Amino acid sequence: MHTPDSRSPPPTDPDERARAYRQHCIAALLRGLAVLVAMLLSLLLALFAPAPAAHAAEAPPRVVALHGHLELDYTLTVQVDQLAQWAMEGDPRQLVPFIDGRAITGNTPEAIDLVHGRLMFHLRISDDNRAVWTDLLGAPEGLRRPVTFSVGPADGAPFDTALTGGQRVQLTVISPVYGGIALALVVVTLAVFVQLARTTSIIRKPGPGATQPYDLGRFQMAVWFFLIYLSYTAIWLVTDATDTIHPSLLALLGISAGTALSEAVIDAGAAPAQDAREGGLLAEREQLVPQLGARSRWQDADADVDARTRQQAARQRVAQIDQQLRTLHAQAPEAISQGLLHDLLSDAQGYRFDRFQIFAFTLILGVIFLSDVYNNLSMPELSPTLLGLMGLSSGTYIGFKLPDRR
Known part of the structure; x- marks a missing residue:
């Protein structure tokens, strides 16, 4: 039996073959366009799709x-x-x-x-x-x-x-606990010092009672002590540092302490000289008093002329001694404070520039010192030139006291 071929036999007519070729080309073109459109759609989806959230490494x-x-x-x-x-x-x-x-x-x-x-x-x-x-x-x-x-x-x-x-x-910046404790200690220390300064001779000239004038050397020593004391405490509170005192500050404390000590030595040397002179006059007066006798005895009796002459000389010498003692007391009146600023800037001869100079240098350097600590959290390291200036100022002050005491 004959089985027919499933494929149609190629057309023999030229027109039919041309028409079939055109249809084949159109179909191929449509398939190519479909593939191209699919690729474009995939690319657009890839570009505009959100980044995957699981890509956490980025x-x-x-x-x-x-x-x-x-x-x-x-x-x-x-x-x-x-x-x-x-x-x-x-x-x-x-x-x-x-x-x-x-x-x-x-x-x-x-x-x-x-x-x-x-x-x-x-x-x-x-x-x-x-x-x-x-x-x-x-x-x-x-x-x-x-x-x-x-x-x-x-x-x-x-x-x-x-x-x-x-x-x-x-x-x-500052621990409230340690800051509160340190503030309480500083306030108590300052309050005690102020009270002692007003009622005792802690920064006054030596003498009985609490009315002696304030002493410039002791005042300068107290100022530098409290500046370093407060600065050291503040720096420790903020930075927890304890090794903050430079050797130059030790030299500064030495200059202020040396000024106060030299002043005390000069004052102590002047007082015994005056006391010794007054003691000699009093001793001589005690020896002359028994020679005076009673005036009435020489008026009622026939006295020896030499004895009367000696008595008269003794009376004149006692009068001279009394006058000298009154002069000594007038030259050394009782020292009474006239106020802090007056006491620091003046002495028995009035206001003195050497006192004003050391007082002014102490104040301005104190302000610079505190400013440096506040801004830089460190003690300022003083240069040898500045220390020399402080030493020269203190030496000038001590030098002017020597001729005054003589």
Whole structure:
């Protein structure tokens, strides 16, 4: 039996063959356009489709929380999102805190927890970050101040942080507990000193009672003692540093102490000379008094002319001694304070420029001293020239006292 072919035999007519060829070309073109449109649609979908959320490795690390007390010599823990992913390419051991955008170099993490994204820091002052801490803690306006906080590489930019703007953290400048205790001690010390200065001779010239004039040398020594005492306490409260007194300050204290000591020696040397002269006159007067006798005995009896002459000479000498004693007492009146400023700037001859000079230098250097401590959190280191100026001023003051006492 004959089985017919499933494929149609090729047309023999030329027109039919041309028509079939055109249909074949059109179908091929349509299939190519369909493929091209599909490729374009796939490309557009790929371009405009949102990035997959699961690709977390491209998300940057971000500081989200801080646990602990932001203060020098305290430990705090920082929570950082995406820390483990960042650690795949970066070194978390080189991260440091950033406070107000400033890197606290030298304070690398003491503990790292990549699983929970936590870093633990112990804040300390070192030679590398002392300038940064001085800017952050210097010129304090209160016990605390708000700051932004983040972490990041020491030689790079800080991580993004949530602790900024309205979420800033409080940096403790002075501990309220230790600050309160230190303030109470300083106030008590100053109050006791002021009371002693008013009622005793702690900064007055030696003498009985509490009415002696104030002494310039002792006053200068007291000023420098309290300036260093207050500055040392303040620097310790802010920076926790205890070795802050420079050798130049010891020299300054030595100059002020030497001035007070030299003045005391001169004053002590002048008083015995006057006392010895007065004692000699009194002793001579006591020897002459028995020779005077009673005036009536020489008037009623026939006395020897020589005895009468000796008695008259004794009377005249006693009168001279009494006059000399009155003169000595007039030259050395009782010393009574005329007020702090008057006592410091004047003596028995009136106001003196050498006293004014040492008083003015003490005040202006005291202001500069406190300003340096307040802004830089360190004791100023005085130059040899400045110490020489203070020594020259004190030496001039002591030199003017010597001829006065003679």
